[in-house]
Amino acid sequence: FTTALALPSETEGRPRVGFFPGSTIGNFKPDEVVAFLAGAKRLLGPGAGFLVGLDLAKDEATLVAAYDDAQGVTAAFNLNLLSRINRELDGDFDLAAFEHRAIWNAVESRVEMHLVSCKDQIVTVAGHSFAFTAGETIHTENSYKFTVTGFEKLAGRAGWKLERCWESPAPSFAMVLLRA
Template identity: 50%
Template sequence: MGVVRHLRQVDADHAGVDVAFRADVHAGLSQAQKAIPARWFYDATGSALFEDITALPEYYPTRSETDLLKRHAADLAQAIGPGRAVVELGSGSSTKTPLLLDAISPAAYVPVDISGDFLRDSAEQLAERFPGLPVYPVEADFTQPVPLPREICPLPKLGFFPGSTIGNMVARTAIDLLRIWRKALGDGSQLLIGIDRIKDRETLIAAYDDPAGVTAAFNLNLLERINRELGGDIATANFTHRAVWNDVNARIEMHLVAECDMDFTVDGRAYHMAKGETIHSENSHKYGPRDASLLLRAGGWTPVASWDDADPAFALILAEATEFRSAP
């Protein structure tokens, strides 16, 4: 069957730059605490660097989640059943996806990712591996409402949200996202989501600040992307990567730290950063079992099964769409 149709739902300007990227960069650099949403890490270079991160010995989430998918394939097949359209949010290279597809015998696969080149390559590779499976790649920002391919509308659906990507969002944003996809996937749908658990600080810091410097390169590529796509003149050599554990908010924070006072422009707009000032580039929230359940329920999903890996702690949670009830 192969790749049936590639849908592109990104709003680009006359220069081919994502309009939302441009707006987020200027808004973020104008704040007292500068911050840029983590989704803009994933241009082609950033996506490739993230795949390198997932292979690092310090980066446990991919290893733990892959192990869970392998060990509990039969349980997943029984709980999910065959014939669903699998809609993967932030699919990336889809490296874990074949384990799920092998287990549940789906009717279609819809990878949704903001990095178009990376999406096309991974969709083609997966279509070759599953020649009888219709594959409908959708290039879009999955944090916003995304119209799904019309071909899967009549099918029951399974949202697949691996990698604990939900942790990149503060609670209110995560709940909004879960509600968006509860509506998009519809009544009777399911959601299989990866959730990273709270664990010791040393394990967490090592996973986000590896000694090989791959995560640092991934973080710094955000500045390179701004220079490439928005005509910036940021001296990236004057920034360093920092990962810190915020115990109050139960999250790892990644920052880009200015090592000296500097001035730079983006799109011809001037910005200043003082030595020690940072650009907050990512959060990675960690959840205990009760917190994860509350988050999902607030987003319109009822947890029905959970598979946990104890070392390091990570969970796969299967949830069902909560029925909408009208007010009495």
């Protein structure tokens, strides 16, 4: 979805609506959101609509619990990065020597995923050694959360106007309709 596309010529001169569901846009940094939205505007053309899903900012406890779930799904996903490094880059990470941690960064409005070293250790990857101290983290991923007003400003920088917004009851999620 970050690679430029060309729409079929049959859509020329017809109303176009793009659809970006879920909350995938939260994986982009704010400047990347603007660039993505600007690209979508170029693709869809004048007068187009763009329906975008947003994971809304919530209280810290709710967000951390969602990304540090009791079932350990997110932890397994995060630790899989080390497994892939071991497999694909001849690494020797001891997965049991790292723990998953989700941290809410209120300043950046994002949940950060980290892998925390449980002890002092040296890891080798592709023939290079890396030293980790106990408590040191590897920042692996961000998941940005939005306010509708904040997203409207990002969309405005890309040339879109917010036409309509639908929020879930909590509210925890929103669908916004942007207009070019």
